[in-house]
Amino acid sequence: MPALSLVTLVSLVSTVFIKQLDAHPPQQQHQHWAQICSGNPTNRIRGCDRYGCGNFGADRHGGKGKHAGVDVICSDGATVYAPFSGQLSGPIRFFHNGNAIDDGVQIRGSGKYSNFDFTIVSTLTTFLLHPNSYCVKLVCIHPIRYHGQIHRGETLGRMLPMQKVYPGIISHIHVENCDHSDPTHLLTPAVPPLPQQDGRWAAVCSGNPTNEIRGCDKYGCGYYGAPRRNGKGKHHAVDVICADGATVYAPFSGQLSGPIKFFHNGNAIDDGVQIRGSGFCVKLLCIHPIRYSGSISKGQVLGRMLPMQRVFPGITSHIHIENCDHSDPTSNLERGKGQRD
Numbered sequence: 001m002p003a004l005s006l007v008t009l010v011s012l013v014s015t016v017f018i019k020q021l022d023a024h025p026p027q028q029q030h031q032h033w034a035q036i037c038s039g040n041p042t043n044r045i046r047g048c049d050r051y052g053c054g055n056f057g058a059d060r061h062g063g064k065g066k067h068a069g070v071d072v073i074c075s076d077g078a079t080v081y082a083p084f085s086g087q088l089s090g091p092i093r094f095f096h097n098g099n100a101i102d103d104g105v106q107i108r109g110s111g112k113y114s115n116f117d118f119t120i121v122s123t124l125t126t127f128l129l130h131p132n133s134y135c136v137k138l139v140c141i142h143p144i145r146y147h148g149q150i151h152r153g154e155t156l157g158r159m160l161p162m163q164k165v166y167p168g169i170i171s172h173i174h175v176e177n178c179d180h181s182d183p184t185h186l187l188t189p190a191v192p193p194l195p196q197q198d199g200r201w202a203a204v205c206s207g208n209p210t211n212e213i214r215g216c217d218k219y220g221c222g223y224y225g226a227p228r229r230n231g232k233g234k235h236h237a238v239d240v241i242c243a244d245g246a247t248v249y250a251p252f253s254g255q256l257s258g259p260i261k262f263f264h265n266g267n268a269i270d271d272g273v274q275i276r277g278s279g280f281c282v283k284l285l286c287i288h289p290i291r292y293s294g295s296i297s298k299g300q301v302l303g304r305m306l307p308m309q310r311v312f313p314g315i316t317s318h319i320h321i322e323n324c325d326h327s328d329p330t331s332n333l334e335r336g337k338g339q340r341d
């Protein structure tokens with residue numbers, strides 16, 4: 001067997017990488033930071049109090065300066081967690097006057113492209129293209145240490161007693177990107193804080209209130225991970241049983257985009273739509289949506305099941321439901337059992 005040259009390998013990896021980028025443009029990647037403060041699972045940002053406002057760009061020094069960070073609400077003494085994995089450095093001081101909250105730490109590390117299907121591509125591209133994807137300073141906290149490695153979600157330290165310095169302020173961690181860019185979008189949680197309560201999807205097809213998944217028929221099986229293309233591929237989706245012509249409902253609230261096609265051959269079922277919102281992103285294929293843009297609410301009519309029997313006679317007709325990041329949506333569909341709220 002001929003040895004694979006480095007050039008061939010790099011070219012192979014690049015091809016896979018480009019294909020991956022195609023399938024998942026960067027803005028669709030999992031780029032959200034983890035919860036930073038205990039008691040604030042959504043990284044809620046300080047509003048305004050008599051000392052100022054917590055949003056990025058808020059006025060400082062009587063309008064002469066701007067807030068170069070974002071203030072994430074955090075009670076004095078609360079546990080602070082690392083928003084992403086990286087390398088610690090510090091101490092980082094803001095006041096330089098030794099007051100009770102004059103402490104902090106910097107984290108520099110990666111985070112982007114972490115959910116690529118191919119670990120080697122992820123590692124290579126992170127290393128080659130994004131050696132330091134994120135760099136942030138967390139101020140007004142006392143870290144467990146000022147150096148070494150920390151992992152996303154690990155305890156990073158403790159919120160300092162801000163009320164002692166600013167009585168009546170909304171206590172907060174000052175979160176500042178090292179390049180002074182706006183970190184607000186990174187602080188938005190990727191998934192709702194209480195998935196058991198908020199993560200249930202509604203029934204997606206009339207006549208199938210429990211989102212029952214297609215079993216196996218002569219064309220294949222409907223579960224996540226089922227073999228495809230004679231075992232050369234896998235089903236990165238779940239097939240929810242749905243009769244031809246049945247009404248299709250939105251599993252959660254979000255923004256529509258499309259059309260999303262699977263077959264790209266213009267057959268009778270080559271249509272679909274994407275919904276992004278409520279912490280989810282899915283593609284629903286083999287349906288004809290009411291429209292391809294705008295917002296939709298959970299349980300609202302999304303469209304109509306296309307005539308699958310015309311293309312695959314005898315198949316268990318179904319909506320192909322695929323998470324945008326190719327993860328397994330089964331548990332979300334199961335949580336939808338009987339739920340239409």
Ligand SMILES: [Zn+2]
Pocket residue numbers: 067069070071173174175
């Ligand atoms: Zn601040």
Ligand SMILES: [Zn+2]
Pocket residue numbers: 222235237238239319320321
């Ligand atoms: Zn499918």
